[in-house]
Amino acid sequence: MTVAVDRTSEARDFNDSTTPPLHHPPLIVFSDFDGTITQADVTDRILEELAHPLWREVEDEWVRGLIGSRECLERQMALVDASAEELNALIDSIPLDPTFAAFYQFTRREGIPFYVVSDGFDYVISRILKRAGVDGELENGRHIYASHLEVSGRRVAASFPHSDCEHGCATCKAAVMRQVENRDTRIVFIGDGFSDRFAVEEADVVFAKKQLLGYCRRRNIPCRAFETFADVQTKLEKLAAKPKMTRQGAKMRRPAPVR
């Protein structure tokens, strides 16, 4: 039997403990990086500590919706004046969510594909994930969609290999998610910020904190508040539970309600 996935009702089921979903298509997880996997926004810290103060005026244009994040980051990164050593020392000082590595290993064990989608920079993300000790597709960069940074002398240059969209995104998280989704998967998105607002529209299940939580609540977008990846893992363990066969092998047992 084919079960059509109604994205709206899937999302509603998730928040409604009285109507557990009967259909359990596999999960795919997409996560923001800055402020979600890390405890601070690395790009903001680079700008605060290593860029000419004009970066704040560019930021203001982005917040007011005058420019997309691609133009914003391109102009801001051109204001950075730092050596690779200074940049690396700053990156190495950024703390991660201490539960992230265990969460990533959980997705590997369960066979849940996990992707990082970020306006931030591959250089920064790879360096931090290496410190986190993650392996496999994250470590080799195949599951990372991010902006690109070239460091040369005291200058850095940003480029945007995943930015082709109508929003002006540096990395279009929504477009990346559309590329890999199919009818029979549940798309999970985890994020914290304003640059995640297009991604939530592509997700069946949204975990949100900080600015993104406020954004979702103002627009009645179903979402689950979280603080750490341990919170997300607890919830996904319930969502990933497959319907089990009874001893007769005939009937599906209703899965436990998701709370």
Ligand SMILES: [Mg+2]
């Ligand atoms: Mg973020």
Ligand SMILES: [Zn+2]
């Ligand atoms: Zn976009």
